[in-house]
Structure formats: C-alpha cells, structure tokens
Amino acid sequence: MHCFDAWVSYFYYIWVMATTIQxxxxxxxxxPFVKLSPESRQALLSLMRKESLPKGHVLVPCGEICxxxxxxxxxxxxTFYLRDGKEVTERFKAENSFTCSMSGHVTNTPxxxxxxxxxxxxxxxxxxxxxEKLYDRFHEIERLGRYLITQEMIELHQRLSEIQFIxxxxxxxxxxxxxxxxxxxxxxxxxxxxxxxxxxxxxxIRAKI
Amino acid sequence: MHCFDAWVSYFYYIWVMATTIQxxxxxxxxxPFVKLSPESRQALLSLMRKESLPKGHVLVPCGEICxxxxxxxxxxxxTFYLRDGKEVTERFKAENSFTCSMSGHVTNTPxxxxxxxxxxxxxxxxxxxxxEKLYDRFHEIERLGRYLITQEMIELHQRLSEIQFIxxxxxxxxxxxxxxxxxxxxxxxxxxxxxxxxxxxxxxIRAKI
DNA sequence: CAACTTATTTGATAAATGTCAAAGGAAAAA
DNA sequence: TTTTTCCTTTGACATTTATCAAATAAGTTG
Numbered sequence: 001m002h003c004f005d006a007w008v009s010y011f012y013y014i015w016v017m018a019t020t021i022q023x024x025x026x027x028x029x030x031x032p033f034v035k036l037s038p039e040s041r042q043a044l045l046s047l048m049r050k051e052s053l054p055k056g057h058v059l060v061p062c063g064e065i066c067x068x069x070x071x072x073x074x075x076x077x078x079t080f081y082l083r084d085g086k087e088v089t090e091r092f093k094a095e096n097s098f099t100c101s102m103s104g105h106v107t108n109t110p111x112x113x114x115x116x117x118x119x120x121x122x123x124x125x126x127x128x129x130x131x132e133k134l135y136d137r138f139h140e141i142e143r144l145g146r147y148l149i150t151q152e153m154i155e156l157h158q159r160l161s162e163i164q165f166i167x168x169x170x171x172x173x174x175x176x177x178x179x180x181x182x183x184x185x186x187x188x189x190x191x192x193x194x195x196x197x198x199x200x201x202x203x204x205i206r207a208k209i
Numbered sequence: 210m211h212c213f214d215a216w217v218s219y220f221y222y223i224w225v226m227a228t229t230i231q232x233x234x235x236x237x238x239x240x241p242f243v244k245l246s247p248e249s250r251q252a253l254l255s256l257m258r259k260e261s262l263p264k265g266h267v268l269v270p271c272g273e274i275c276x277x278x279x280x281x282x283x284x285x286x287x288t289f290y291l292r293d294g295k296e297v298t299e300r301f302k303a304e305n306s307f308t309c310s311m312s313g314h315v316t317n318t319p320x321x322x323x324x325x326x327x328x329x330x331x332x333x334x335x336x337x338x339x340x341e342k343l344y345d346r347f348h349e350i351e352r353l354g355r356y357l358i359t360q361e362m363i364e365l366h367q368r369l370s371e372i373q374f375i376x377x378x379x380x381x382x383x384x385x386x387x388x389x390x391x392x393x394x395x396x397x398x399x400x401x402x403x404x405x406x407x408x409x410x411x412x413x414i415r416a417k418i
Numbered sequence: 419c420a421a422c423t424t425a426t427t428t429g430a431t432a433a434a435t436g437t438c439a440a441a442g443g444a445a446a447a448a
Numbered sequence: 449t450t451t452t453t454c455c456t457t458t459g460a461c462a463t464t465t466a467t468c469a470a471a472t473a474a475g476t477t478g
Contacts, residue, residue, distance in 0.1 A: 081370070088374055090366070103363045135355075139348040146344075146355035153358055154312045156365040157299070161290070163372055164405040165297050168465070187425065196373040201465055203427050377435070396455065410435055412457050 025073055026124060029096040034144045043138065047130045052122050059115040059123070065108070066101040066115065068125040075121020076185055080193070081112040089194040091159070092118075092182060098148055100128075118186060168197040172205050234282055235333060238305040243353045252347065256339045261331050268324040268332070274313040275324065277334040281306055284330020285394055289402070290321040298403040300368070301327075301391060307357055309337075327395060377406040381414050 026048075027041065036044070048071070053059075059077065060066045070077065077099050079090045090113065093099040104111040105128050117123075135142040162174050172195060175182065183191060192202040235257075236250065245253070257280070262268075268286065269275045279286065286308050288299045299322065302308040313320040314337050326332075344351040371383050381404060384391065392400060401411040 083374065088370070090369070090373075102359060103366060106359070106363065135352065139351060142348060142351050142355060143344065146351060146358060149355060149358045149362055150311060150315070153362045153365060154315065156362060156369065157312060160299070160365065160369055160372070161297070163369070164299075165292065165402070189425070193374070198466060199426075200428085200467080204465095207427075398455070407436060408456080409437085409458085413435095416457075 025096065026071055029071075030144060030148070033147045034140065036140055036144065037138075040134075040138045040141050043134055044126070044141065047134070048124045048126045050122065050124050053117055053120070055117060055120050057117045057121075059117065060101060060113065062114050063110050063112075065104040065110050066113065067105065067129070068127050069098060069100045069131060070115070071098050071124040071126070072096070073122040073124060075123070076118040077115055077121065077123075078118050078186075078190065079113055079115050080190075081114065087190075087193060088196075089190050092186065092194065094182075094185075098152075102128075118190075163196055168195065168201050169205050169208075171195045171197065172202065234305065235280055238280075239353060239357070242356045243349065245349055245353065246347075249343075249347045249350050252343055253335070253350065256343070257333045257335045259331065259333050262326055262329070264326060264329050266326045266330075268326065269310060269322065271323050272319050272321075274317070274319050275310040275322065276314065276338070277336050278307060278309045278340060279324070280333040280335070281308065282331040282333060284332070285327045286324055286330065286332075287327050287395075287399065288322055288324050290323065296399075296402060297405075298399050301395065301403065303391075303394075307361075311337075327399075372405055377404065377410050378414050378417075380404045380406065381411065 027036070030036075050073070053075075059068075059070060062082070072093055072095050074095050076095075077093045079093075079099060079101060080087045081090065082088070091099075099115060101111060101113040101115065104113065131141075131145070135145060162171060166174070175191070175195065188202055188206075189199045192199040195202065236245070239245075259282070262284075268277075268279060271291070281302055281304050283304050285304075286302045288302075288308060288310060289296045290299065291297070300308075308324060310320060310322040310324065313322065340350075340354070344354060371380060375383070384400070384404065397411055397415075398408045401408045404411065
C-alpha cells in the first residue's frame with residue numbers, strides 16, 4: 001500500500017511537472033511582448049484545451065470554418081486550400097507558434113482553408129468565441145491578440161516579398177536559409193506548393209545546386 | 210461691415226461643415242466593427258494631423274522608418290521597395306483606408322519600404338508612439354487597432370493567394386474584377402510590379418484579351 | 419522478403435515569361 | 449506649336465517553368 005501511494009505521488013509529480021512545463025512553453029512564447037496578470041493567465045488557461053494528436057490529424061476539415069486558435073506546443077501544422085483540384089500550401093507552423101484561419105470566422109462563411117498536422121503534435125485549442133469574451137474582460141488579452149496578429153501580418157509581408165517577382169530558384173534558396181529544418185520535416189511535394197512551383201521544378205532546382 | 214460679417218460667418222459655416230464631413234469619413238470607415246466613446250474619439254482626433262498633399266509627395270522616404278499610421282481620406286498611396294534596382298510595389302491603398310509599414314517600427318530598423326502618393330491626397334497622420342499611449346489609455350482603441358490589423362491580415366492572405374501559383378494572365382484578370390478602377394488611376398508600370406510581372410508581359414496580356 | 423504505396427527524380431516538349439532594343443503615343447513643359 | 453519627358457506597345461529571342469509520361473527510390477504493410 002505504501003508502495004502504491006509512492007507510485008501515485010510519483011506520477012502526480014510527473015504530471016504537475018509536465019503541466020508546468022507546458023504552461024511555461026505557452027506563456028514564454030508570448031511573454032517577450034505581453035506580460036499577463038495571473039488572472040488573465042488563469043482565464044486563458046481555463047479555456048484552452050490541450051490534446052496530443054497523431055500525424056495526419058485534421059484540425060480544420062474541407063468546407064468547415066476554423067473556430068479555434070491553435071497553439072502548437074509541439075509538432076507541425078499545415079494550412080492549405082484546393083485550387084483546380086490541387087492542394088496549395090499557404091503556410092507551415094511549427095512548435096511555439098499559433099495557427100488559425102480567421103477570415104472564415106470573421107465572415108462566417110467557409111474560406112476553403114484546411115489545417116492538418118504533418119507530425120504527431122501537442123495542440124492547445126481556444127475557441128474564438130471564448131477568446132472574444134476574454135477580449136472584453138481583459139484589456140491585456142486584447143493587447144495580446146493585437147500583438148499576435150501584428151506578428152502574423154509582418155510574417156505575411158515577408159512571405160509576400162519572397163514570392164512576388166522572385167524566381168523559383170531564389171524562392172528555394174530563401175527557404176533554405178530562413179527555415180532549413182522545414183526541408184527535413186516536410187515532403188518536397190508540399191514544399192513546392194508552398195513556394196508556388198511544381199514538384200518537378202523544385203526537384204530540378206535541388207539537383208542543379 | 211454687415212456684409213463682411215456675413216461672409217465671415219459663411220466661410221466659417223463651410224469650414225465647420227467640411228471638418229465635420231472629414232471627421233465623419235474617418236470614423237465611419239472604422240465604425241462597422243468598433244464603436245468608440247466620445248472620449249476616445251476626441252483623444253484620437255486631437256493627435257491626428259490632417260494635411261492636403263500633392264501628387265508625388267513622399268510620406269516615407271527611402272531608408273527611413275515609417276513612424277505614423279496614415280488614414281487616407283482622399284487620394285491614393287503606394288508602398289514599394291527596391292530590389293535589384295527595380296521598384297516592387299507591395300500595395301496600393303485608396304480613400305477610406307489605412308496604410309503604414311509596421312515592421313520597421315516594431316524592429317526599429319528601416320525595412321526598405323517607401324510610401325508615396327500617386328494622386329493629390331488628404332492624409333491624416335497619427336504617430337505610432339502616440340497611438341501606443343492611446344492603446345494604454347483606452348481599451349477600445351486597442352480593440353480598434355486589433356480590428357484594423359486583422360483586416361489587413363485577411364487582405365494579405367487574399368493577396369498572397371492571388372499571386373501564389375497564379376499565372377500572369379489570371380493575376381491580371383483577378384485585379385480587373387476585384388479593383389478595376391485601379392487600372393484607371395495607376396500607370397501600368399506600377400500595376401505590373403504589383404502583380405509581380407514585367408511591364409511588357411502585362412502589355413501583351415492586355416492586347417490578347 | 420515481396421508487394422504495395424508513396425515520394426522523388428528524370429526526360430522530352432510546350433507554354434509562359436523575361437530581357438533587350440526600339441518604336442509609337444500621350445501628356446507636360448518650354 | 450514644338451520639344452521634352454514619360455508611358456505603353458511591339459518585335460526578336462533567351463530563359464524559365466509547366467506539363468505529361470515514365471523511371472527510380474524510399475518507406476510500409478502483409
């Protein structure tokens with residue numbers, strides 16, 4: 001019986017440690033800009049649901065509206081849509097970042113974007129509707145939202161400039177320097193669609209270097 | 210003397226009317242989402258500087274950091290940067306919209322983006338530093354900021370999808386349906402760089418239709 | 419291991435786009 | 449009006465990229 005108690009407390013200790021680490025990961029990734037009060041933190045955490053999900057899991061299926069903000073504690077997510085029957089990859093998001101597709105929520109109509117996991121991942125979900133209530137209650141959470149969207153916007157400007165008027169070869173080289181690990185984690189077919197070129201062209205570019 | 214007074218009051222009336230209309234224009238363009246209290250409105254207005262500026266005026270010159278948010282009451286602005294000695298147009302913004310280049314302000318280093326006016330324009334400027342003070346003072350202005358950036362982000366996603374994996378011909382057609390008036394207001398050389406194609410290609414595309 | 423699926427490369431060819439040079443046009447200035 | 453400048457089109461050609469088809473490589477499952 002003592003032995004059993006020891007095991008229970010051991011596993012409880014592990015669980016507490018794990019939870020603490022996870023919480024830290026989430027708040028550390030946002031803390032450089034926004035410091036949250038304990039109340040805000042508690043309110044946020046109480047609404048976020050953490051799940052461990054397998055590779056291939058679909059967060060937002062075809063035709064549905066994305067109703068959550070996702071924080072990726074671990075793993076890799078891909079947002080894509082269909083055009084002329086082909087998948088176009090809009091972006092990849094890896095650990096310690098957020099992903100979502102807001103336009104569907106804002107207009108309340110499906111925007112055609114799907115989100116899937118490319119690796120086994122640990123994902124925190126927070127429904128937009130709940131987030132909006134938090135925006136009302138906590139000025140500092142509204143600030144957090146503004147901050148995160150600003151970051152996203154700056155990233156998007158960057159991404160646009162890496163595609164507009166840029167040759168396939170240069171696009172690949174830019175990715176190679178800015179995010180080399182992505183090439184180890186993602187099949188080349190998805191990379192090519194992210195770069196806006198065909199898989200064959202990407203293959204030839206890689207061969208030529 | 211009576212006659213003079215009459216003229217003075219007449220012009221004062223015109224001036225008040227004009228000012229009112231201008232204020233209305235600004236708040237109406239943001240009101241669909243965010244309703245501001247009189248205090249917030251007053252605080253915002255007191256920090257915004259209105260100017261009538263000629264065609265060709267440079268809001269943000271080469272190498273400088275954009276330190277203001279600009280509201281375009283009338284006219285047309287263009288954000289662009291240099292690559293390989295050529296100007297690349299990032300975006301056009303017309304009346305009743307906002308423009309700025311935030312990444313320079315966030316990182317406090319020039320991001321290479323310039324903003325110029327393509328038409329005689331009426332521009333309201335608000336320094337970021339002042340705006341940030343307003344964010345602190347008024348939750349609802351922070352919300353306004355979040356809202357405007359969200360809109361910008363959705364626009365950017367849209368724009369990205371209109372370039373990624375899209376042929377020159379399709380890009381032109383998309384612009385033709387989504388913003389036909391732009392083609393009447395902007396030289397084709399700037400349009401082509403906005404679409405990420407050469408001017409010659411654009412000319413041939415237009416000839417072929 | 420064999421069979422099967424998925425991912426990647428390669429080849430041949432066509433289509434799209436860029437480059438360089440020059441000619442028209444249109445608008446602004448003298 | 450004439451000149452000048454800027455904007456747009458056109459031509460010839462080179463380069464890049466897509467398309468279609470097939471082969472090879474890699475990873476999975478029975």
